[in-house]
Amino acid sequence: MGVVMALATVSAALETGGAALVALAAGALVAMDRSGALFWSAGVLGAVFVSCILQTGSNLLAHRMAIDIQAETRLAMGRKLWSAPLGAIQRVDAAELRRTLMEDVERIEDGVAHLIPDLVAALVAPVFIGCAMLVIDWRLALAAFLPVFAGFLIFSFILRGDGGLSTRFVAAQAGVDTALQEAVSMVPVIKAYGMAPENLRRAEGAFKELADAVGRWLAFAATGTNWFFLATTSSLLFVAPLGLWLYPLPEGIAVLTFFMLGAFLLSSIGARLFGAMGRLRIQEASLARVDALLRLPDLPLLEGVAADGDSIRFEKVGFSYGRDFVLENIDLEIEAGQKIALVGPSGAGKSTLARLLLRFFDPDTGRVTLGGRDIRSFSQPVLAERFAAMFQDNFLFSQTIRANIAIGRPGASDAEIAEAARLSRADDFIRALPAGYDTVLHRGEGLSGGQKQRIAIARAFLKNAPILVLDEAAAYLDPDGQYEIQAALNALATGRTVIAIAHRLSSVRHFDRIVYLEGGRITECGSHDALIALDGAYARQWRSHAAARSFTLRNAGTV
C-alpha cells in the first residue's frame, strides 16, 4: 500500500511541478528568452510523461493488491463457512450470503484500486500546490486557499448538521428496495385479487418517503452542496485580481501563470473529494457485511476422551438464540439403534434439538455426548461421519448426478454409486435420463422435488452413517413422488439409530419413544401407548390427527 501511495504522491507532485514549468516557460517567453522557453516547455512534456508512467505503475500495483485482498477475503470466508457454527451461517439468508461473497467482496476492488489512490491524490495535490504557493508568495497562497477552506467548512457543516437527513435518504432508498422486493414476490396474489398497484401500501409508502426525503434533502443539503461547489471553484476569483495588483506585468507573468494554474487545479479537488465520499459510504456498508461474516465465532474443539459406541445423551442442555428457539433443561438418552420421534407444536424446539445434536450450534449450558464423549471434542469430519441428516432443503450442486451422489463418500466406485441410487429408488429415473448418471444438474433444475430428494437419500446411503437425523417433512416434499421417497427413507432407516422430527403422528406411533416438546421443554416422553394412557397434550394431538385423517372435502353445504 505504501508504494501505491508513494507513487500517487510523486505523481501529484509532478502535476504541481508541471504547472510551475508552464509558468517558467511563460516567464521566459515574455522575457523574450526563446531557448529558455523551449527548455521549460520540453520540461513540461517530460513531467507529464513521467507522471503518466508513475500513474500506470501505481494503478496496476493498486489493482494487483486489490485483487489479492479480494482473493484472501474470499478464502477467509470459505474457511469461516467451515469453522463457524452452521446454524449461525444458515441464519444468514442464502441470497445475502451470495451477495456478500460475490458483490461485496467485488466492491473492495473499487475501494483499494481507485478510491484510496484518488483520495491520496486529491488530498496530496493541494498540499504540494499550497507549499509551492507559500514559498512564492504567502498572500496569494492565502487568497487561493481561502475559498477552498470555506468550502470544506461548509461541507463539514453539511455532514454534521443534516439532522440525519442523509441517513434518512439512504434508509428511504433501502425501503423502496424492500417494498419492491415484497411486491415482486407477491405478484400472484396481487393479480389474483385484482389489487391496483397504487393500492400496494408498502410500496406507495416507500415511494412517498423517498420523495419526501429527497425534497427535504434538496431544501437543505443541496443548498449547502451548491455553496460547497461554488466556493471550491472560486479560487481564481481571489487570486487573479490580487495577483494583478501585486505583480506588474510583464515581469510578473511567471508567478501569475503559476498561481492561475494552481487555482484552477484546486477547483477540481472539491468535486473529486465529494465523489469519493459517496463511494466511501457504499464501501462502508459492503465492508460491514463482509466483517460481520468473518467475525462469526469458530466452533471450539475440546480435549476429548475415547468414545464408546453411538449412544447419545443430552445433559441439562439449554440453548437460546435471540428471542426465538429456546431450549431449557433438556435431558434425553438415546441408545444405539433406538427410534426416537420429536413431536410438539411448531416453535417448540424440535428442530433446534436435532440441530444441536448435529452441532449446528453449541448449547449455552449443559452438553451433548456421543458414546460418552462431549461432541465438542470431536473434529468436524469425525463427528460428521457418525450422522446422516435428511432435511427438507437438500442442496444439489451444479455437477453431474454421479458427482452429487459421490459427495456421500469421495472415491466411491461407479458400482457403489449405482447401488446407493438403487437403494434410494433413484436408479430407474436416473437411467431414463438421456445422459444418465452424467446428467449435469443446473441447481437441480428439471428434476422434481421427489427426484432431488432421492438423490440426496442416495448420498446418505453411500455415506452409511450409524445415526439418521431426519425431518419427517422430507417425506412429503413432493406429493407426486411421495410414495418413492417414503420407501427410500424406510430403507435408509433400517438398522440405524433414528431421530425424527415428526409431523404426522400416525407415521411414528410405532417408535421406541416419542418425545413431546412444548415451549422448549420436554413435557411428555414415552411410547405411544404410554402417552395415550397419560392422556396429556400428545393424546389430544393424536385425537385431532385421527379426526383429520378421515376428512373428506365437500363443497355441497350452506353458503
Added chain:
Amino acid sequence: MGVNDRLPDFGSGGDAGLVGRMIDGILLGAQPLLVAFFLWRALDADPAPAALWCIIALAGTAILRRLLLWPASRRLYALAYGGGVRMRRAILAHLVGMPLGAFRAIGGGKVMQAVSEDILWLENHASHTRPEIVANAAVLAVCLVGAVVVWPVTGLSAIFGMAIGLALLSFARRRLAVGLERRARSLAEVSLVLQEQAEGVAVLRAFADGADADGVFARAVERLRDGAWRGVRKITPIAVLFRMVIDLSAALAIFLAVFTFGDASHADAARLAISALLVVCATVPARNFASLSAMLELARIGRANVRELLAVPLTPTGRDGSPEAFDVHYENVSFTHRGRTAPALEDITFKAAQGEMTVLIGANGSGKTTCMQLLMRFWEPDRGRILIGGRDIRDIDSRALSTIIAPVFQEALLFDDTIGDNIRVGRPSASDEEVEAAARAAAIHDVILGFERGYQTRVGALGARLSGGERQRMCIARAILKDAPIVILDEATSALDPENEEAIQRAIAALAAGRSLFVIAHDLASIVAADRIVLLDGGRIEASGSHEALLVSSPTYRRLWRRSAEMRRWKMAQS
C-alpha cells in the same frame, strides 16, 4: 396508471436544468478566459484598473453561477428522483399487468436488478452524469476556443490532441463493454461454483473430510483472481493512455507553439503564455470524461434492462363485465410453454357446472397447475378457449375476472403488513366485523386474538411464531372474505402442521361451501366426494369421472388409489 409501452421519461423539464449546468460550465470556463484577458490588458497599461475590472468580471460570474446553479441542480435532482419513483411505479404496474407466466420467465432476480440497481444508475445519470458531461464539455469548449482565439497554434494543436483522446475513449468504451460482458460471462461459471460451495456448505460439512478438502473453493477463488487480473491488464492501459493523451496534448501544444514562435512582439509572447494557461486549464475537465464515460455505459446497460422489462406485452383485457353464471368450460385447450417443444396441455376439454367440485390429479408435470393458471389468465392458451358462464374469459374485463375467482396457492403468500390488512386484501371495503367473521370461518380468529396486538399485529414481526398452517389459514380467510363464486385450491392442504391439520380442513370446508370448486390434490382419500376427477397425464386427459366411476374404468386411477392408501398408512423407519 396507463399502459406503459415505452421507457417513462425522467421529464423533459430536465433540459432547463441541463442548460443551467451548461451555462454554469461556460461561466466556470470563462473565469480563466477573463483572467487571461485582463492579464493581456494589464500588459501595456496600469494594472490597477485591470485588477478592478477583473474583480468585477469574476464576481459577476460568481453571482451568475450562484443564481443559475441553485435552480438548475434542484430541478435536476427533483427530476432524477421523481423520475426514478415514476419508473419503479411503472415497472411494478407492468409486472402486475403482464401474464404471470411471462413474469415468472423473467425471474425475480432480474426484476430486482432492474428496479433497484439499474434505476439507481439511471437516477445517477440524470442527476449527476448528464449534467456533469454538459458542464465539463462547456468548460472544455470555452478554454479551447479561447486558446484558439488567443494563439491559434496552441489552441488548434490542443484540440487535435484532445479530440484523439476522446475518440480513443469512445472507441475503448465499446470495446470495454464487449470485453466486460465476455469476462462477466466466463466468470459467472466460476462464481456459481463459489456460491454453491457457500450455500451448500451444510451438505459439504455433513459429508466431506475437512474444510475444502478437494480444493474446489480455493480453485474457484484462484480463477476469479486470474480473471480479474486479466481484465485489469486490458482496461488499465486504456484509462492511463487516455489521461496521457489529454495531458500530453496540452504539453505538446505548448511546446509546438513555443517552437514555432518567431521573433514576435512582447504582446505576442504574452498571448502565447495566456493560451498555454488555457490549454492546461482544459485538461482538468477533459480528464473527467474517463469516469463519466464509464457511468454513461452503466446507465446505458440499465436503460436497456428496464426497456426489456417494459417491452413484455401486457395481458390484453376484455371489455365484458362479469358473467351471470359460473359454469366453466374448457374447449380443446392446448398450451405450450415458451421455449419448450412438448406441449404442457393438449386438447383439454371438460365442463364443470356451477357449484360442482372438480379435482385435477396426475403426476408432476402432467399439467394440473398450468390448467388452473389458464383459468386465471396467468397464461394464454395457444388453441381452444375457456368459457365462464358461456363467455370467453379473454372477453371479460381482467378486474371483473379476478373478482369471480378466489385462489389459495400452495405457498402461503402474505404481505408484511398487519394481519387484518392481509385478510382485507380479499375485499378492501370490508368492515372489521366482516374481516373477523372471515377469520372465524377460517379457524384462525382465536389464534389472532392470542397475539398482543390482535388484528393489528404485523405478520413480519411474528416470524417463526406463525406456523405454515396458520399462514395458510390467513390466506384462506382472505379468500373467504372475497366471497367469489369460483374457488381454486392448489395443494392448499399440503402445509405440514400437525396441531392444525384439522383447523386447515375446517377452513377449507368453509371456503368451499356452495361454490364452484377446483382442487389440485394428491391425497385421494379426501376428495372422493368430488363430482368429477380429471386424471391428467403428460398434458392430456387420461380419464375423467367420479371416484366410483374411475375405480371401475381407469386402471391408472385404481393404482393411484391403492398407492394413496399405502401412503396414508406409512410408518416411518419400518421395513
